[in-house]
Amino acid sequence: xxxxxxxxxxxxxxILLSAGVISMLIEAFAPRDTRRALELTLVxxxxxxxxxxxxxxxxxxxxxxxxxxxxxSHGIRQLAAGGAAAIDGPxxxxxxxxxxxxxxxxxxxxxxxxxxxxxxFAARASTLPGSEDERQFTAxxxxxxxxxxxFLFSVGGMLLFVIANDFLTMFVALEVLSLPLYLxxxxxxxxxxLSQEAALKYFVLGAFxxxxxxxxxxxxxxxxxxxxxxxxxxSLGNVTQDGLVLxxxxxxxxxxxxxxxxxxxxxxxxxVYQGSPTPITAFMAAATKIAAFGAMFxxxxxxxxxxxxxxxxxxxxxxxxxxxxxxVIAVTQTDIKxxxxxxxxxxxxxxxxxxxxxxxxxxxxxxxxxxxxxxxxLGSFAIVSLVRDASGEATHLSQWAGLGKKSPVVAxxxxxxxxxxxxxxxxSGFTAKFAIFTAAIEGGATPLVIVAVVAxxxxxxxxxxxxxxxxxxxxxxxxxxxxxxxxxxxAAIAISAVITLILGVFPQPILDAVANAGLFVR
Amino acid sequence: xxxxxxxxxxxxxxxxxxxxxxIRRNAIIVFMSVxxxxxxxxxxxxxxxxxxxxxxxxxAAFFVMVVAAAExxxxxxxxxxxxxxxxxxxIDEPSLLKY
Numbered sequence: 072x073x074x075x076x077x078x079x080x081x082x083x084x085x086i087l088l089s090a091g092v093i094s095m096l097i098e099a100f101a102p103r104d105t106r107r108a109l110e111l112t113l114v115x116x117x118x119x120x121x122x123x124x125x126x127x128x129x130x131x132x133x134x135x136x137x138x139x140x141x142x143x144s145h146g147i148r149q150l151a152a153g154g155a156a157a158i159d160g161p162x163x164x165x166x167x168x169x170x171x172x173x174x175x176x177x178x179x180x181x182x183x184x185x186x187x188x189x190x191x192f193a194a195r196a197s198t199l200p201g202s203e204d205e206r207q208f209t210a211x212x213x214x215x216x217x218x219x220x221x222f223l224f225s226v227g228g229m230l231l232f233v234i235a236n237d238f239l240t241m242f243v244a245l246e247v248l249s250l251p252l253y254l255x256x257x258x259x260x261x262x263x264x265l266s267q268e269a270a271l272k273y274f275v276l277g278a279f280x281x282x283x284x285x286x287x288x289x290x291x292x293x294x295x296x297x298x299x300x301x302x303x304x305x306s307l308g309n310v311t312q313d314g315l316v317l318x319x320x321x322x323x324x325x326x327x328x329x330x331x332x333x334x335x336x337x338x339x340x341x342x343v344y345q346g347s348p349t350p351i352t353a354f355m356a357a358a359t360k361i362a363a364f365g366a367m368f369x370x371x372x373x374x375x376x377x378x379x380x381x382x383x384x385x386x387x388x389x390x391x392x393x394x395x396x397x398x399v400i401a402v403t404q405t406d407i408k409x410x411x412x413x414x415x416x417x418x419x420x421x422x423x424x425x426x427x428x429x430x431x432x433x434x435x436x437x438x439x440x441x442x443x444x445x446x447x448x449l450g451s452f453a454i455v456s457l458v459r460d461a462s463g464e465a466t467h468l469s470q471w472a473g474l475g476k477k478s479p480v481v482a483x484x485x486x487x488x489x490x491x492x493x494x495x496x497x498x499s500g501f502t503a504k505f506a507i508f509t510a511a512i513e514g515g516a517t518p519l520v521i522v523a524v525v526a527x528x529x530x531x532x533x534x535x536x537x538x539x540x541x542x543x544x545x546x547x548x549x550x551x552x553x554x555x556x557x558x559x560x561x562a563a564i565a566i567s568a569v570i571t572l573i574l575g576v577f578p579q580p581i582l583d584a585v586a587n588a589g590l591f592v593r
Numbered sequence: 594x595x596x597x598x599x600x601x602x603x604x605x606x607x608x609x610x611x612x613x614x615x616i617r618r619n620a621i622i623v624f625m626s627v628x629x630x631x632x633x634x635x636x637x638x639x640x641x642x643x644x645x646x647x648x649x650x651x652x653a654a655f656f657v658m659v660v661a662a663a664e665x666x667x668x669x670x671x672x673x674x675x676x677x678x679x680x681x682x683x684i685d686e687p688s689l690l691k692y
Contacts, residue, residue: 196674197674199678200678239649242657242660243656243660246663246664250663250664253667253668254670257671257674263678264678264679264687264689265689265690267671267678267687268687268688268689268690269690270671271620271671271675271684271687272687274667274668274671275614275620275623275624275627275684278624278664278668279614279627282607282610282611282627282630282631282634285630285634285657286603286630286633286634289603289634289635289637289638289650289653290600290637292637292641292645292650292653293600293637293641293644293645295645296641296645296646297647297649298649298653315600341690342690345690
């Protein structure tokens with residue numbers, strides 16, 4: 072055990088968390104009218120510098136990793152901070168993905184051109200909904216710039232979550248990423264009671280599940296005497312207390328499956344997705360899923376790889392339930408945000424196929440899937456925020472009827488995102504699903520792939536239904552209008568759409584990148 | 594003294610906490626039950642640290658305490674906001690979000 076702290080390797084996390092602190096100081100000391108400019112400069116500069124550092128770490132030559140396609144290995148592969156963090160190909164790729172997703176999400180958060188009253192967040196989250204205070208703060212044009220420190224801390228927690236290499240670091244990172252999100256979920260400007268309810272549900276269930284995660288790690292620690300993944304994996308081979316080990320693995324799995332929103336731990340997803348401010352929904356749907364799956368893969372591929380015969384049956388059941396229940400319930404939804412939430416549950420099931428494959432190909436296919444899925448989700452929620460009526464966003468499906476006639480561009484882009492979520496060729500969704508299904512078949516999970524194809528077919532039905540609704544029905548008389556956003560949201564939608572298209576037409580660079588990422592360092 | 598008893602006690606406390614979250618309807622009580630689950634994990638960590646002769650468990654207990662304190666701050670903020678807008682701390686009452 073060495074006592075060094077590898078600053079270079081851990082730089083992205085350190086940068087993000089320090090920026091969070093600076094951002095809080097800005098909130099405390101900068102005059103009100105300069106805060107937005109300062110915060111935005113800080114946030115985008117931080118994301119860019121952190122991304123540059125991830126790039127530097129990827130370009131460093133540290134031998135030891137064998138890439139899957141036999142080429143030259145790139146990037147740092149080392150344990151850092153006394154084994155608490157593992158910097159390796161998948162970790163760096165996920166960090167890069169998270170930073171890009173956070174960049175696009177920050178564009179959505181910064182938007183002030185959609186709502187006539189300002190941004191998507193309450194003028195003062197502490198005022199009572201419908202009160203005189205609230206009216207006055209709104210009329211005076213106050214803004215809650217405190218979203219930015221919360222956002223930065225959340226991203227910092229995610230960057231740490233995907234490289235955490237022991238259960239304690241992972242737990243702390245889990246809380247650092249979750250706690251700001253609980254608050255952000257409750258800060259919507261419109262429909263504030265819904266938003267507060269979403270925050271409460273998210274918080275109670277999130278705290279509940281992280282307690283499961285923590286108790287699971289305590290049990291594993293009781294059996295193995297270690298918290299770091301490689302020691303746990305080494306000592307799990309020769310323990311006798313099977314009951315404690317299985318309970319520990321099960322509890323840890325519950326905690327992580329909750330975060331990714333897999334059935335039967337998905338109950339919070341539709342409520343929180345619907346109630347939260349839409350930019351936050353976009354950020355959380357994309358980034359939390361990427362971070363949580365990154366951590367989950369590290370736990371199950373490194374710490375519990377020796378007992379994969381014990382956890383794979385459980386994951387089979389959960390993957391099947393997630394795919395089928397997510398797709399079937401999505402068909403019955405009448406709210407567009409809830410529909411996208413159940414679609415994300417179904418996608419969780421698809422991504423679990425990569426975990427069940429338990430192979431390098433499963434891992435690289437999953438990395439690709441997360442990258443593709445993140446941007447498609449961001450784009451679709453960004454478009455949801457554009458369709459509005461007098462009371463705010465018009466999320467009921469009936470209000471989307473005939474949107475293609477009123478605003479052909481927005482409807483076409485949304486249809487493109489839906490096709491990508493359904494996995495139609497020439498979109499990123501097809502490449503991603505193809506890669507993950509291939510890996511699952513190689514890993515001996517052919518029955519699961521058959522279920523996945525059936526679930527995809529069911530899912531295609533409700534995506535197609537929305538497209539038909541938008542293009543082949545007459546718009547209602549008093550229907551919502553499509554707001555023309557400022558360049559921020561337009562840029563976010565454009566970036567998402569371009570990435571979704573490129574990954575469908577010309578996916579090779581990213582496929583190479585995920586193949587080069589190699590395996591987790593132990 | 595057999596440390597396994599402590600692990601068993603931690604398991605019992607954790608179960609009581611989990612049941613509290615599932616059964617009780619007052620947000621504050623639910624929240625206290627979550628804290629109890631975290632403290633059950635702390636007990637297990639410390640007992641296991643004693644049994645295995647490593648320090649990691651004791652360190653973990655301190656980290657968990659800090660995280661639990663942070664969770665209190667965020668949790669109470671959310672619960673108080675809900676209470677002020679609804680005049681009730683019931684978990685069941687906010688039920689606008691459904692299809």
